Amino acid sequence: MRWAENRQRLRRVGISGALVTILLVVVAIAFVGIAVAVLSGFIGTGSVKTDIMVERLDLVANGYSVAVLRNTGNVRVSSISYVQLTCDQSTPTPPTFTGPIDPGKTITSTWDAGDLVPGETCRLTIEALAANNARVAASASSIVRP
DSSP states (O other): OHHHHHHHHHHHHSOOHHHHHHHHHHHHHHHHHHHHHHHHTSSOTTSOOOOEEEEEEEOBTTSEEEEEEEEOSSSOEEEEEEEEEEESSOOOOOOOOOSOBOTTOEEEEEEEOOSOOTTOEEEEEEEEEETTSOEEEEEEEEEOBO
Protein backbone atom coordinates (compact mmCIF):
# COMPACT_ATOMS: atom_id res chain seq x y z
CA MET A 1 0.00 0.00 0.00
CA ARG A 2 2.74 2.43 0.93
CA TRP A 3 4.55 1.57 -2.23
CA ALA A 4 1.60 2.68 -4.36
CA GLU A 5 1.37 6.01 -2.47
CA ASN A 6 5.08 6.72 -2.94
CA ARG A 7 4.80 5.93 -6.61
CA GLN A 8 1.86 8.32 -7.08
CA ARG A 9 3.70 11.08 -5.20
CA LEU A 10 6.79 10.64 -7.40
CA ARG A 11 4.65 10.81 -10.53
CA ARG A 12 3.16 14.12 -9.46
CA VAL A 13 6.59 15.62 -8.74
CA GLY A 14 8.30 14.37 -11.97
CA ILE A 15 8.83 16.28 -15.23
CA SER A 16 6.40 15.60 -18.04
CA GLY A 17 7.55 13.77 -21.16
CA ALA A 18 6.77 16.73 -23.41
CA LEU A 19 8.95 19.06 -21.34
CA VAL A 20 11.84 16.57 -21.43
CA THR A 21 11.54 16.33 -25.22
CA ILE A 22 11.58 20.11 -25.63
CA LEU A 23 14.65 20.42 -23.38
CA LEU A 24 16.49 17.72 -25.33
CA VAL A 25 15.72 19.43 -28.65
CA VAL A 26 16.96 22.80 -27.33
CA VAL A 27 20.19 21.24 -26.00
CA ALA A 28 20.78 19.40 -29.31
CA ILE A 29 20.28 22.62 -31.31
CA ALA A 30 22.72 24.45 -29.01
CA PHE A 31 25.39 21.77 -29.51
CA VAL A 32 24.96 21.84 -33.30
CA GLY A 33 25.21 25.66 -33.28
CA ILE A 34 28.42 25.58 -31.26
CA ALA A 35 29.92 22.91 -33.54
CA VAL A 36 29.10 24.92 -36.67
CA ALA A 37 30.58 28.08 -35.14
CA VAL A 38 33.81 26.31 -34.25
CA LEU A 39 34.16 24.64 -37.65
CA SER A 40 33.45 27.82 -39.59
CA GLY A 41 35.99 29.82 -37.61
CA PHE A 42 33.73 32.13 -35.62
CA ILE A 43 35.10 30.70 -32.39
CA GLY A 44 38.78 29.97 -31.90
CA THR A 45 40.17 32.81 -33.97
CA GLY A 46 42.86 33.24 -31.35
CA SER A 47 44.96 30.70 -33.21
CA VAL A 48 47.39 32.15 -35.73
CA LYS A 49 47.81 30.49 -39.10
CA THR A 50 50.25 31.83 -41.67
CA ASP A 51 50.14 30.07 -45.01
CA ILE A 52 50.10 30.77 -48.74
CA MET A 53 49.49 28.56 -51.73
CA VAL A 54 50.03 28.78 -55.47
CA GLU A 55 46.43 28.59 -56.63
CA ARG A 56 47.17 28.74 -60.36
CA LEU A 57 50.27 28.47 -62.51
CA ASP A 58 49.62 28.70 -66.25
CA LEU A 59 52.79 28.85 -68.35
CA VAL A 60 52.59 29.71 -72.05
CA ALA A 61 55.51 29.23 -74.46
CA ASN A 62 54.85 32.26 -76.66
CA GLY A 63 52.70 34.65 -74.70
CA TYR A 64 51.82 35.79 -71.24
CA SER A 65 51.89 33.40 -68.30
CA VAL A 66 49.75 33.70 -65.15
CA ALA A 67 50.48 32.88 -61.52
CA VAL A 68 47.96 33.33 -58.71
CA LEU A 69 48.84 33.22 -55.00
CA ARG A 70 46.25 32.85 -52.22
CA ASN A 71 46.70 33.71 -48.56
CA THR A 72 45.12 30.67 -46.87
CA GLY A 73 46.04 31.78 -43.36
CA ASN A 74 44.48 34.32 -41.03
CA VAL A 75 47.49 36.67 -40.93
CA ARG A 76 48.28 39.25 -43.61
CA VAL A 77 51.22 38.42 -45.90
CA SER A 78 53.13 41.68 -46.05
CA SER A 79 55.60 40.93 -48.84
CA ILE A 80 56.88 38.28 -51.23
CA SER A 81 60.57 37.99 -50.48
CA TYR A 82 61.70 35.28 -52.92
CA VAL A 83 60.38 34.06 -56.29
CA GLN A 84 62.15 31.45 -58.42
CA LEU A 85 60.96 29.78 -61.62
CA THR A 86 63.05 26.76 -62.62
CA CYS A 87 62.44 24.86 -65.86
CA ASP A 88 63.89 21.67 -67.38
CA GLN A 89 65.24 23.21 -70.60
CA SER A 90 64.92 27.00 -70.51
CA THR A 91 65.83 29.86 -68.21
CA PRO A 92 62.61 31.85 -67.78
CA THR A 93 61.93 35.19 -66.17
CA PRO A 94 60.11 34.70 -62.83
CA PRO A 95 56.87 36.55 -62.02
CA THR A 96 56.80 39.61 -59.79
CA PHE A 97 54.20 40.11 -57.07
CA THR A 98 53.58 43.52 -55.51
CA GLY A 99 51.60 44.48 -52.46
CA PRO A 100 50.40 42.61 -49.41
CA ILE A 101 47.89 39.75 -49.45
CA ASP A 102 45.07 39.88 -46.91
CA PRO A 103 43.75 36.62 -45.42
CA GLY A 104 41.57 34.75 -47.90
CA LYS A 105 42.54 37.05 -50.79
CA THR A 106 44.58 36.41 -53.93
CA ILE A 107 47.24 38.27 -55.86
CA THR A 108 47.88 37.72 -59.58
CA SER A 109 50.94 38.19 -61.74
CA THR A 110 50.76 38.20 -65.53
CA TRP A 111 54.13 38.32 -67.28
CA ASP A 112 56.12 37.24 -70.31
CA ALA A 113 58.31 34.41 -69.00
CA GLY A 114 60.55 34.43 -72.05
CA ASP A 115 61.28 31.61 -74.47
CA LEU A 116 59.71 28.62 -72.76
CA VAL A 117 59.75 25.23 -74.48
CA PRO A 118 56.30 23.66 -74.96
CA GLY A 119 55.97 20.45 -72.94
CA GLU A 120 58.74 21.18 -70.47
CA THR A 121 58.02 21.16 -66.73
CA CYS A 122 58.66 24.27 -64.67
CA ARG A 123 58.56 24.72 -60.89
CA LEU A 124 57.62 27.97 -59.14
CA THR A 125 58.93 28.49 -55.60
CA ILE A 126 57.67 31.38 -53.44
CA GLU A 127 58.77 32.59 -50.02
CA ALA A 128 56.90 35.35 -48.21
CA LEU A 129 56.97 37.32 -44.97
CA ALA A 130 53.79 37.60 -42.90
CA ALA A 131 52.76 40.54 -40.73
CA ASN A 132 53.74 38.61 -37.59
CA ASN A 133 57.30 38.15 -39.02
CA ALA A 134 56.68 34.48 -39.83
CA ARG A 135 58.11 33.16 -43.07
CA VAL A 136 55.93 31.01 -45.32
CA ALA A 137 56.67 29.15 -48.52
CA ALA A 138 54.76 27.54 -51.36
CA SER A 139 55.60 25.83 -54.61
CA ALA A 140 53.85 24.43 -57.66
CA SER A 141 54.82 22.92 -60.96
CA SER A 142 53.27 23.21 -64.40
CA ILE A 143 53.83 21.93 -67.90
CA VAL A 144 54.36 24.69 -70.47
CA ARG A 145 51.65 24.82 -73.09
CA PRO A 146 52.15 26.10 -76.66
